[in-house]
Amino acid sequence: MLIGEVAQRSGVSARMLRHYDRLGLVTPTGRTSGGFREYSPEDIRRLFHVESLRTLGLSLDDARRALDEPGFAPSDLVGDLIRLTRQRIAAEQELLTRLERVDASAPAQWGDVLQIVTLLRGLESEFGARRQQAILSQDESATLPPEALAAAVLEEKDLNVAGALQWSLARASGQGVATLAAGLDSADVAVRRRAVAAIASVPSAEATAVLQRALSDPDDTVRDRASLALGARGSVDAIPLLLAMVVDGRRDVEAAEVLGQLTQVSASAEDIVSALQNELVGTDDAAVRLRITQALAEIPGDAPRAALTVLTTDGDRTIAATAAAILTVQDRHRRAQKG
Template sequence: MLIGEVAQRSGVSARMLRHYDRLGLVSPTGRTSGGYREYSEEDIRRLFHVESLRTLGLSLDDARRALDEPGFTPADLVGDLIELTRQRIVAEQELLTKLERVDAAGPAEWSDVLRMVTLLRGLESEFGARRQQAILSQDDSAQMPASALAAALLAEKDLNVAGALQWSLARTPGHGVAALEAGLDSADVVVRRRAVAAIAAVPTAEAAAALRRVLDDPDDTARARAALALGSRGSADAVPFLLAMVVEGHRDVEAAEVLGHLTEVSASAQDIVAAMQHTFDNTGETAVRLRITQALAEIPGNAARDALSRLTADEDRTIAVTAATILESRRRAGGAQKG
């Protein structure tokens, strides 16, 4: 076949075929009766081999070596190609993510796109100060979409930068709760904790609903943050988890304070005290009994006072003295208020 027919049938342009010929990669070895150079069946077969190798990412030089050098083994080269392809995929994915975030911002002009790209590049800096500066320098015309801010926050280790991202999220519609909520499903417990902390700072019903999901999280820290945040908002759903925190000694002082707050807004002080008393009576662990006694100090009302009065006669002197001290402190506080 002549070059024109080869180009038509193979899909390789005549210009590229001439380039292959000059490189000695694929050259026509036959001649027509009129003296024109002609591609033989073997030449065509070699051409398709070259094109196949190129689809794997081989350079023309590597393709020539693979076909002509018997000692040129594929193992190392293919391994290198695999690594390069993985790097290219990562780079392409990063580009796609960046484009999606720019698109989500709804830029109207190319100047908006450039500002958004500048912000995104700032967030990619290895220096926390530069990341923070990029966030704080945003203006309303180049506000990053909540999804981008949430993704950055869930990955951010620097507390100062995380605070700046939280501030920026507070300025976005919905505070980015929907985007942050995706972090609650992460297999990485650190990411889940960041998501809980970020959502806990958002004072909306949507955020409260997301926090209730966390009460079933297997991580103690995530559950504790969610329970404290919900309890502080007046949600009685947090009560059993806060009681468990007192018993386990995990942020028990904060849990007791929030339980006291709940009795004033949504929960029954009598029910909470009854639950504490039940646990107290059914545990032999001195540390647990002492934490419950101390937690009763935060519960207002007669139920807690009566429970503390009973505990002043406890056989454990530390518990008895603690209960008596709390009662005396409450008596003085009540007297001061009357005065």
């Protein structure tokens, strides 16, 4: 079979066939009377073997060694090819992710594209200061890729950088919440904590709905952050957890403040005071009773004032003195307002 016919049937160009011949990789065993190369069936078989090995990523030299050296073991070479292929796939996947994030930002000009790429590269830095600078140096008018910011939040361990990322997400009109929500499903509690902190910084209805999910998280920190954020947004669903935070002493001052805010927008002060009083009756723990007494100071209205008045005669001197001091401060504040 002449070179032209071999090229047509094999899909290997005549130029490449001549190159194989020069390398001694696939050399036609015959010549026509006119001196043209003539390939035998065995030559064609070797050619297909070479092409098969090349599809695995072998170089021409490795293909020749595999076919001609009896002691050539494929295991090491194939292992190297697997490793290199995985690296190439990872690099291509990284490129694809970067392109998708650029595309998601819908850049209008090449300048926007370059700014986004600069941000993405900055977020990949091993130095926290550089990651933070990449975020804060962005033009306020720039359209940043919210999904990339959200993904970075879930991985960011530096609190300063995480704060900058949350600030940027808050500017992104509530976008990126879906990525953050996925972080709440992570088996890694640190990821869930970062996710809920970031979601709490996003002022959107979607973020509020996602925070509701976090109220049932097994981790106290995740639940506490979600309940504080929801309470600040007027959600009465957060009340049971906020009360538990006061009783257990987990961010109890913040929890009491949020309970006070809730009574002004969506909850009944009487109901919250009643719940706190029930906790008072149900415990002899002096520290718990003191926290509940102090929490009553944050609730506006007559109901908490009546409860504090009763506590001024409590058998625990610290409780009684605290209740009396709170009432004194409130009275002074009232007089100042009237004056």
